[in-house]
Amino acid sequence: MNLNSDYHHDSIKQINDLNIIQVLNNFVEEWHHKNSLKIQYEILNEIHQNVSTTLLSDPSVLNHDLFFLIIQLMTDMLNKWSIMEQQEIVCFKCITDLLYTIINKRINELNLESFKNLLLNNTLVQSIKYFVDNSLSTILDIDEKIVFGVSNLLLIFIELQYGRENITNNPNLIELAESIVKWVSSIEYFNILINLNETKSLTVQENFLVISCPHYFSRYRGKNNELLTNSLCDLMLQRYEQILSKLTSILPDWNESIMTAVRYMCYALRQMGEHSSTRQHFTDHLTIIDSILLILNSSQLQNKVLSDEDNFETKLLYAAIWVLSPMGKDPNLSAYLKDQHDIQTFHTLTNAKCQALQMYAYKILVTVMNEDDIKNLTDPRKITAIFIDFIRQAIASPLHSSAGGKLQGLLFNLKGKIESKLFYIDRAIFYL
Numbered sequence: 001m002n003l004n005s006d007y008h009h010d011s012i013k014q015i016n017d018l019n020i021i022q023v024l025n026n027f028v029e030e031w032h033h034k035n036s037l038k039i040q041y042e043i044l045n046e047i048h049q050n051v052s053t054t055l056l057s058d059p060s061v062l063n064h065d066l067f068f069l070i071i072q073l074m075t076d077m078l079n080k081w082s083i084m085e086q087q088e089i090v091c092f093k094c095i096t097d098l099l100y101t102i103i104n105k106r107i108n109e110l111n112l113e114s115f116k117n118l119l120l121n122n123t124l125v126q127s128i129k130y131f132v133d134n135s136l137s138t139i140l141d142i143d144e145k146i147v148f149g150v151s152n153l154l155l156i157f158i159e160l161q162y163g164r165e166n167i168t169n170n171p172n173l174i175e176l177a178e179s180i181v182k183w184v185s186s187i188e189y190f191n192i193l194i195n196l197n198e199t200k201s202l203t204v205q206e207n208f209l210v211i212s213c214p215h216y217f218s219r220y221r222g223k224n225n226e227l228l229t230n231s232l233c234d235l236m237l238q239r240y241e242q243i244l245s246k247l248t249s250i251l252p253d254w255n256e257s258i259m260t261a262v263r264y265m266c267y268a269l270r271q272m273g274e275h276s277s278t279r280q281h282f283t284d285h286l287t288i289i290d291s292i293l294l295i296l297n298s299s300q301l302q303n304k305v306l307s308d309e310d311n312f313e314t315k316l317l318y319a320a321i322w323v324l325s326p327m328g329k330d331p332n333l334s335a336y337l338k339d340q341h342d343i344q345t346f347h348t349l350t351n352a353k354c355q356a357l358q359m360y361a362y363k364i365l366v367t368v369m370n371e372d373d374i375k376n377l378t379d380p381r382k383i384t385a386i387f388i389d390f391i392r393q394a395i396a397s398p399l400h401s402s403a404g405g406k407l408q409g410l411l412f413n414l415k416g417k418i419e420s421k422l423f424y425i426d427r428a429i430f431y432l
Contacts, residue, residue, distance in 0.1 A: 017055055024066045031069055040073065041091045048098045057106040062114035070095055071124060078127040081135070081146055093145040096152035103159050115160060116167065125172035128153050132179040136186055144204035151204075151212040154180075158219045168222045177220045181228050183213040184268065185235055193243045196261060198253035210261045218267035226275045233272055233281040237288065240265060244291035251298055259312045262295070266319035273326040283332050288323075290340060295320045297345045309353035321349065321360045328367040338368045359390050 027043045055061060074095040077088050107115055131150055135142060161168040183189060189209050202210065247258060269288065273279045282288065296317060304313035327333040349361035
């Protein structure tokens with residue numbers, strides 16, 4: 001469908017923060033008057049391509065009738081996902097692209113209520129749940145644009161709810177999380193991961209299984225989070241042991257697909273280490289820690305991490321080291337990590353280009369090193385600066401300062417070391 005409406009092109013030239021509402025009013029009038037999917041698509045496409053995301057995320061725009069019409073159209077389409085026609089499929093993906101562009105990293109105190117009013121409605125969330133509940137067995141055969149669109153919707157709801165307890169405990173989102181957990185524990189998910197190899201690239205449909213679903217699970221913080229995670233642990237930790245054992249045997253040959261899939265496995269594993277009741281399951285699956293240490297100790301991966309802060313290798317090692325970060329809270333896991341670790345691995349990673357990876361490397365060193373070793377760490381000013389900057393970012397971000405977030409874990413770790421008198425004020429490397 002190509003744009004061919006002179007009306008739209010003329011109106012777009014005039015769009016700015018002073019007349020955006022009038023332009024949207026005109027779009028609504030045409031939306032109703034012509035009631036054509038082609039016209040609706042043209043309106044969506046013009047907004048996406050020609051209106052700034054800053055303007056689109058303004059409450060006055062989000063509250064406009066046009067956006068509620070868009071949400072209703074998308075919901076109606078998703079409710080008939082198995083019989084969507086090609087034009088509807090294209091339009092559906094266009095809507096989800098637009099919505100994700102608007103919301104991505106743009107939620108703030110001014111527009112939060114508008115986003116909630118627009119997105120947090122029963123019919124929309126239930127339409128996503130309907131897809132999730134009924135598509136697992138046929139996911140590999142579903143049009144990739146539909147799957148990509150639903151992936152966008154999961155990202156949108158991750159962005160909307162994370163760090164916001166009043167949203168994440170919405171009954172509809174609790175039900176959605178329960179449905180997604182079934183995908184993470186499915187044999188379909190396991191089969192894709194166990195059959196990964198150095199020549200395979202993931203399809204959009206496979207990405208939904210091995211990336212979108214574990215991503216949603218790993219970021220979910222609803223009141224039933226601990227219960228859901230416990231329901232997964234025994235089965236998934238056993239499967240992850242098998243998968244990681246197989247994949248680490250070909251570690252030097254990992255391609256981008258394997259690195260990405262393992263990265264999101266690590267996010268799920270980190271979620272399983274979040275609570276004491278879930279963390280204790282790792283004691284029966286210690287080879288997972290061995291596999292994580294093998295990944296972190298790969299010189300091939302380390303070389304990439306030391307030279308660049310934004311690549312597949314850095315993201316992978318960040319996720320892998322994050323798995324280990326709560327292990328110090330369990331005496332058995334902490335003791336195993338101390339016995340199995342190679343201290344040089346974490347020393348090397350303190351020089352990573354990615355500051356967050358540096359911080360976690362120092363955090364693991366605090367767990368595995370004795371007092372004398374800690375005192376001999378070089379460049380205490382650098383270490384202090386890393387932790388101060390991390391805490392500043394965490395305080396400013398609900399993603400990190402929420403219950404179970406990174407700030408909470410860091411402060412727990414520091415508190416334990418201070419109480420055990422491993423740090424002294426005059427030379428502490430982690431005092432803030």
